Structure formats: structure tokens, C-alpha cells
Amino acid sequence: MGYTLAEKIWNSHVVHQQAGEPDLLYVDLHLINEVTSPQAFDGLRTAGRSVRRPELTLGMEDHNVPTTGIDRPIADPLSALQVQTLRRNCTDFGIELFHMGGIEQGIVHVVGPQLGLTQPGMTIVCGDSHTSTHGAFGALAFGIGTSEAEHVLATQTLPAQPFKTMSVTIEGDLPQGTSSKDVILALIAQIGTGGGQGYVLEYRGPAVEKMTMEARMTMCNMSIEAGARAGLIAPDQVTLDYLKGRPRAPQGQEWDTAAAYWLALATDEDAVFDAEVTLDAATITPFVTWGTNPGQGVPISGSVPSPEDFDDERDKAAAERALEYMGLKAGTPMKSVEVDTVFLGSCTNGRIEDLRIAAQVLQGRKVKAGMRMLVVPGSMKVKAQAEEEGLDEVFKAAGAEWRFAGCSMCLGMNPDQVGAGDRCASTSNRNFEGRQGQGARTHLVSPAVAAATAVRGTISTPADLN
């Protein structure tokens, strides 16, 4: 019997194996940020340990950083302290760090791939659950806690329990106007926030093969929202084309060696998955969440469900509570739900293709009066690229705010927050209570829907603008 992609990567990274113990896995790349690393470095210092492989560690200022006035000191003293602490830790332990305002700065899950640091067959960890993004390259990438980060800093390994594997096959072609964001939202609505628990998901099938790397990243990014630790896609020609020539990708003869190695990682034909799910791409329509977890979603043409629609008592109770928090009435058509804030950005949908799609919708149109639209590129490089293409002018002319790079309004750790009781159509990944600000109400959508919603003022698709 052959092996799945996940098993191949796992097996090639086992440093130590013993029955009754978790496998000890080698970590090829450890990404650290200012929020989840300070206590890990404190732990190292207390125990008198050092960082085993600084050259396999990359620091990034992304969660806290403001997206305006980045030439000035950070106003929030707590955020400033966290950023200073990361700088000190990276200096003390000899770790490469991308500073706020620098051209390589951005959300670490946007920058890793963009630099070519994220490569197939690697193990990548970060104290951030959306590390699953890097799985789009066929890298086994997952989020870890601060204790685990300390463990990786000290030993460059991580004890890990083997995962089960689940294939998620997307058959057919995605209809015009839909995106990988709609696919992943539809999948989570189908299998639930715990549906992937204990699994590594491997996305495959014709619709996935046709996706760009950026679309694949969006899908892998939200694997965690289905409860899965990681999402994976087999490396193929699309992957190679994306990586070739990137600053940290292999060059010359090493490229050929690497490329052959990467392409051999694909799941063997006779490999068996522990579970299988199939979606028909033709049935995918633009999707939107109505509730307070990413599994509470419906097609945009649908309506807010009633708690009575759910068989399970717990789902019923969860729906009741979500409707109360969201200030929604059962039966309301999603397209009539009025929104006052639109956020375009995040590690889910803050890449150049996302900005292009939104700009295309906004071209020659205006954001509705009273609506606040924030456009936050996922990295400074994405920002520069967008400006070269004139996308920033389209956003500004439409009345949107054009910002510097960072995590921003996805989780509101910087000043970019959604007001209490305000309703936001967001291209980010989580609609939890208070996620975007205390009392904020979030509807997760694709970039196309976000842009159309900004124009019409109610949840909309670009087709609704004509």
C-alpha cells in the first residue's frame, strides 16, 4: 500500500519513534510573531537554553502593528512593548526579523510563500493557527502554542501524535463568480467546526488542480476552521511555476533536485485515506456566514436559518445564541442584511489576486455613503505590487481606505477594529463573538462579495450590481 502526501512528509521528518510516545518530528521552518513568542523566550532564558537553529527561524511583526502612521512609534504601549520584546529576543538569539515598515514585512503566512521560504515537503510551525496556509505548497504546516514554540526553539523538533488523513475531493469546475473562499466556507458548513478534528485534510480533484497558488492558500488557511490541524495540496506544475525564481527558493542545479523531490511527494495512487469527502464544484455558490462560528454559513441567495431548522439540540441552542449576538431574525434573506464595515485583507484573502478581484468590482463605482471599507494588503510587497498596478487608486477613488500591511481588523489587536454592534463583511477567517472588536458582528465572505457589499450596503455579489 502506498502513502499519502501527509504520511510521506511525516515519515521523512521522524527523528525518534517509540511505541507509546508521540513521534519526535524535525521542524524545517519555525515562524515566530510578537504575540505568542515572548513567554517562550523567557522560558529559554530561565532554563539557560539557547535557540538550536536560528537559521531555521524567522521573526515577523504582524499581529499588533498599526496600518497607518507606521513611521511613528506605536501608540499603544502594550503593543509597542510586544514588538520591542520580539526585536530584543531576535537580536539576542540571532534570528532574522522583518520589521514593521520594511519591504519584506507583512503577515507571516503571506510573506513565507512570497519569499519562497515555504517549500513542498517541509514541516513548518508557528504560534498561529493559520499556519495551515503553507499546506498549499504540500508542506505539513500547523499552528502551535507557546510551550511548543519554546520546545521548537530549544530542540528544532516537536513531539506530535500522528494525524489521520482525510481526502477532500472537489470535482468539476467552479462556476464563474465563485472562489476557493466559497469552497472552504461551504465545506466547513457541511462538515462542521469539528469535522476535521484529528485529521490532516488533503484537497484534491480537478477544481483544486485548476486553482492558482493564492486560491489554494485561501483554502488551506481555513482548514483549521474545520477543526483540522493542517490542510495540504500536492505540489504540481502550478506550485513549481509559483516558486521558481523566488528569493529563497533553490537555484540552478539545486532547483532541479528539489523539483524532482517535490513532485514525488504526491499521494500514491494506492494510498488509502482514513476518511473521504467529495464536493461538486458546480454546486458551489458565493457563501456567507450568518452566525458566530465559521460553520454557520449559507449560500448568499439563502436566508438566515431558524434554530428550528437544526435537529441537534446543541446546534439549535448555538443558533439561537448566534442570532441574538448577530442581531438577526430567522428567515431574513442574506442579501437584505445591511452592513456598515467592509474589511478586505488577512492571511486568508490579503494577496494580490484578492485585491485585483475586489478592485475590478470597485472600478468606476463608489463605496456606499456611510460605509467604511478598509483595504489592508497582506504584505508590503503585495502593497507595492498593487500600487504598481494602480489598484490603490481604484480603492481610494471608490472611497476605501488604503493601508499598510498587517493582521489588522481580522483580530483587532491593532487600532483597526469593528465598533460594538457594527456589522462587518470580512474576507478574514473567523466570525467569533468579539473577534473583530468587542460586540462586533462579522460575516465571512470572499473578496468579490466584500467589494460588491461595500457598494450596495447589503450583502451582495458583483452580479447584484448590474
Added chain:
Amino acid sequence: MQQFTTHTGTGVPLRRSNIDTDQIIPSRFLKRVSRAGFDDALFAEWRKDPDFILNTTPYQSGSILIAGSDFGIGSSREHAVWGLLDYGFRVIVSSRFADIFRGNSGKAGLLTAQVTERDVEYLWNLLEQEPATKLSVDLPNQTITTAETVINFDIDPYVKWRLTMGYDDISLTERHLEAIARHEAARPAFMPRCHV
């Protein structure tokens, strides 16, 4: 790490499923650089409601939380575990935990006891009807004992061993430094390195 063998305390029936780590500890509390003092941050939004269970007696002094399925979904923030521990919780009982949360708990010394949905329902009803009743959690035997019955819980055997002994994960791994060095020597040369 804090060792765990047995614990007896007040149970808190939290009748909610899908409790995500943004609820357990909102992001504004993640700006601290210390590892202690997160008790005020625990369920910070929900605790503003005077009727929230942790604002009522005797639950406010609870140390065993019984929650609905998919507890700890979302962000990888270990601060969620620190908040629960700092508040005084030693055990979380649920029918299903999110992977990263469960992993973080095991590292920090918080016991995640997995039971059936029926047992969760039973404990909720019991604790709502008899708030003063005490629960006893026994890790070596993997049991939760009430005045009426004994419930078995699941936990990964290795995590159980580590919690029972109070072992530090990094020290355990340092037994394998030679194997790590061997693996490093055999890594493909094309794998990327950061600039140091």
C-alpha cells in the same frame, strides 16, 4: 509544569458548544509579555453579564469546567490555557476538544478529560440541580466521581504519563539530541535557511 494526579472541586456547568479561544480570552489580553496574571481575562466578555455562571455562587469558585463539544476551537493562543489555570480551573471536561487547545493544555498542566456527550449532559443536570456537590477527578484511574456515580474519561496515555509525573517536555526531548543531530546531517541541501 504543574503535576496532576487527583483533584476534588466544584464543577461549573457551561452549557455551550463551540467555545472558541477568542471567548476564553479576547485578543486584547494577548498583548502581555508575561505568563501569569491572566485570571481577569478569562471569559472577559461573558463575565460582564452578572448572570454569567462564573458570576454566581458557588460556581465562581469552581475548578472543574464542564463544557459542550468542540471546546477551544480557533486561535492557537496558549493564553487561553493560562487564563483557565490562573482563574483556578484544573480540569476541563468536554465531549470533544480542539487539537491545538488540547495540546497546549497538556503542556501547561491543565487536564482535558474527554467524556461522552451523555456524560456531559448528566454532569450539567447534576451540577445545576445540586451546585454544592463536589466532583473528584482521578487521573491515574481516568475517573470523575460524583456522589452517585463514576464516569470514565479519555486522555492520551503519553500526556497522562507526563501530567502525572510533572515532566518537562523539553528535557524529555533532550534525551534524543544525537538522533536530532543525525537527522540534521541528512537533510536535503536545498532546504531554505533564513539569514542570520
